[in-house]
Amino acid sequence: MLIKQVTTGPPNKTLKGHKLAVIMPLISEPGFFDDLKSEFPDLEIVVHKLAWGQSAAPFPESEWADVTIILTFNTLPKPEEAPKLQYVQLLSAGANHILDNPLFKDTDITFCTANGVHGPQISEWIISTYLAFEHHIPDFLDRQKEARWDRGESLSNIEDAVSKTVGILGYGSIGRQTARVATAIGMKVHAYTLHPRPTPESRRDDSWTPAGLGDPNGIFPTKWFSGGSKEDLHKFLGSGLDLLVVATPLTNNTQHLLAAPEFKVLADAKPGRTFLSNIARGPVVETDDLIEALETGLIRGAALDVTDPEPLPDGHKLWTAKNVIVTPHVSGASTSYSKRVLAILEYNLKRLSEGQELTNKINRKEGY
Known part of the structure; x- marks a missing residue:
């Protein structure tokens, strides 16, 4: 069954009812999530920091149930594990690694890339x-x-x-x-x-x-x-x-x-x-x-x-x-990478809170 989620609607300035799961390495912006909570006081945030070089991490299945937003590279729930999920923000500018994932392929959940960080x-x-x-x-x-x-x-x-x-x-x-x-x-x-x-x-x-x-x-x-x-x-x-x-x-x-x-x-x-x-x-x-x-x-x-x-x-x-x-796939490396990814997340959360369309949305037909 196709799970359909939307990210536009009436304004929700405090993001009440939303839970953000952050699954990423190199969170190099101290205070970012505190500032995010100040901007969106009703947003619940859980952070699972990956070790350097670790692309995926185990995530407690029980926590997926009320997650509405994910920031991740490729750690994703099964569609039935996250019934409230609305928006996935990828850490990568490319999306080829998730195109066959059931959460992308079999739902209408909004996926956004980190287009612009590189x-x-x-x-x-x-x-x-x-x-x-x-x-x-x-x-x-x-x-x-x-x-x-x-x-x-x-x-x-x-x-x-x-x-x-x-x-x-x-x-x-x-x-x-x-x-x-x-x-x-x-x-x-x-x-x-x-x-x-x-x-x-x-x-x-x-x-x-x-x-x-x-x-x-x-x-x-x-x-x-x-x-x-x-x-x-x-x-x-x-x-x-x-x-x-x-x-x-x-x-x-x-x-x-x-x-x-x-x-x-x-x-x-x-x-x-x-x-x-x-x-x-x-x-x-x-x-x-x-x-x-x-x-x-x-x-x-x-x-x-x-x-x-x-x-x-x-x-x-x-x-x-x-x-x-x-060179060994290093052209995208930068000490500013984490800062830019989090800026995209914040920008899209702002748009979500205002009921606007998110930026960097993946076109499912074209795969990017």
Whole structure:
């Protein structure tokens, strides 16, 4: 039976009748929940802090019965255990790990992502790894370890980013902050979205973002591309990209979205010039085809914070592939992560108390 819950309705300023279960590590904001109680005096709060590296924790079944709100990564009750549940706030910006969970799949309970928490730090990772590659920083670090003062051929082939074009595949919060940073260093931005954005209003994004950051009004792209077909994707990839940022969610439709045909399109438009940056999920890119494109020079290089498989096993070809920077899924790490997640929670609790629609709601049809 489909359990239907709603999060809009008459105002409930004190959140009377609501119980919040917090299940997360790294609660680094002392006094946050005391302040939350001051803002919503009738809200009951229970906190279960996880150990570092622990993604799920046992939760007393008896406590689920009157929980109406959960802040969690993947610790979720069975639908019948939480009959009053209305709203689940995920700690992650992605939702692929809960799409098959019965609480998501078999109910209409509102799930919201932490979309917006990653934009600052991941955009820094994207731009810093791209610039590090273009300025040969990995090579110079190797020479430093050898105590060797050697410029090599670097002075003749270092390229700066001015007037280069970055294509952002998935123009969400990470893509929008990347566009802001890229524009600041003189790059042009091409944006790709699933749905058309032909008007200024359609290019707006009302999801949560830190104040003054991102691109809420969609002003940075010089060109917009959209669509769900290979033909649509190839128009975007063929637009002359120096840097391709993969920032699309992992869904059934984006599995191996980038494979040999797509690398050929990139190379046809700009032979051997495109640098690929993947901060989305490893399976969005077909790994063997990526290695082939790197080794044959179809693309210039790659920075990968996510891989397929992940973790990347010892001896895998990606470790030694030509012109690759690999990091172990750390681009989203930041000492401000907890602060931003809790800010999203507080923002949505405020909207809930006012009877308004919550932000960052997951679209069940599209899976993000």
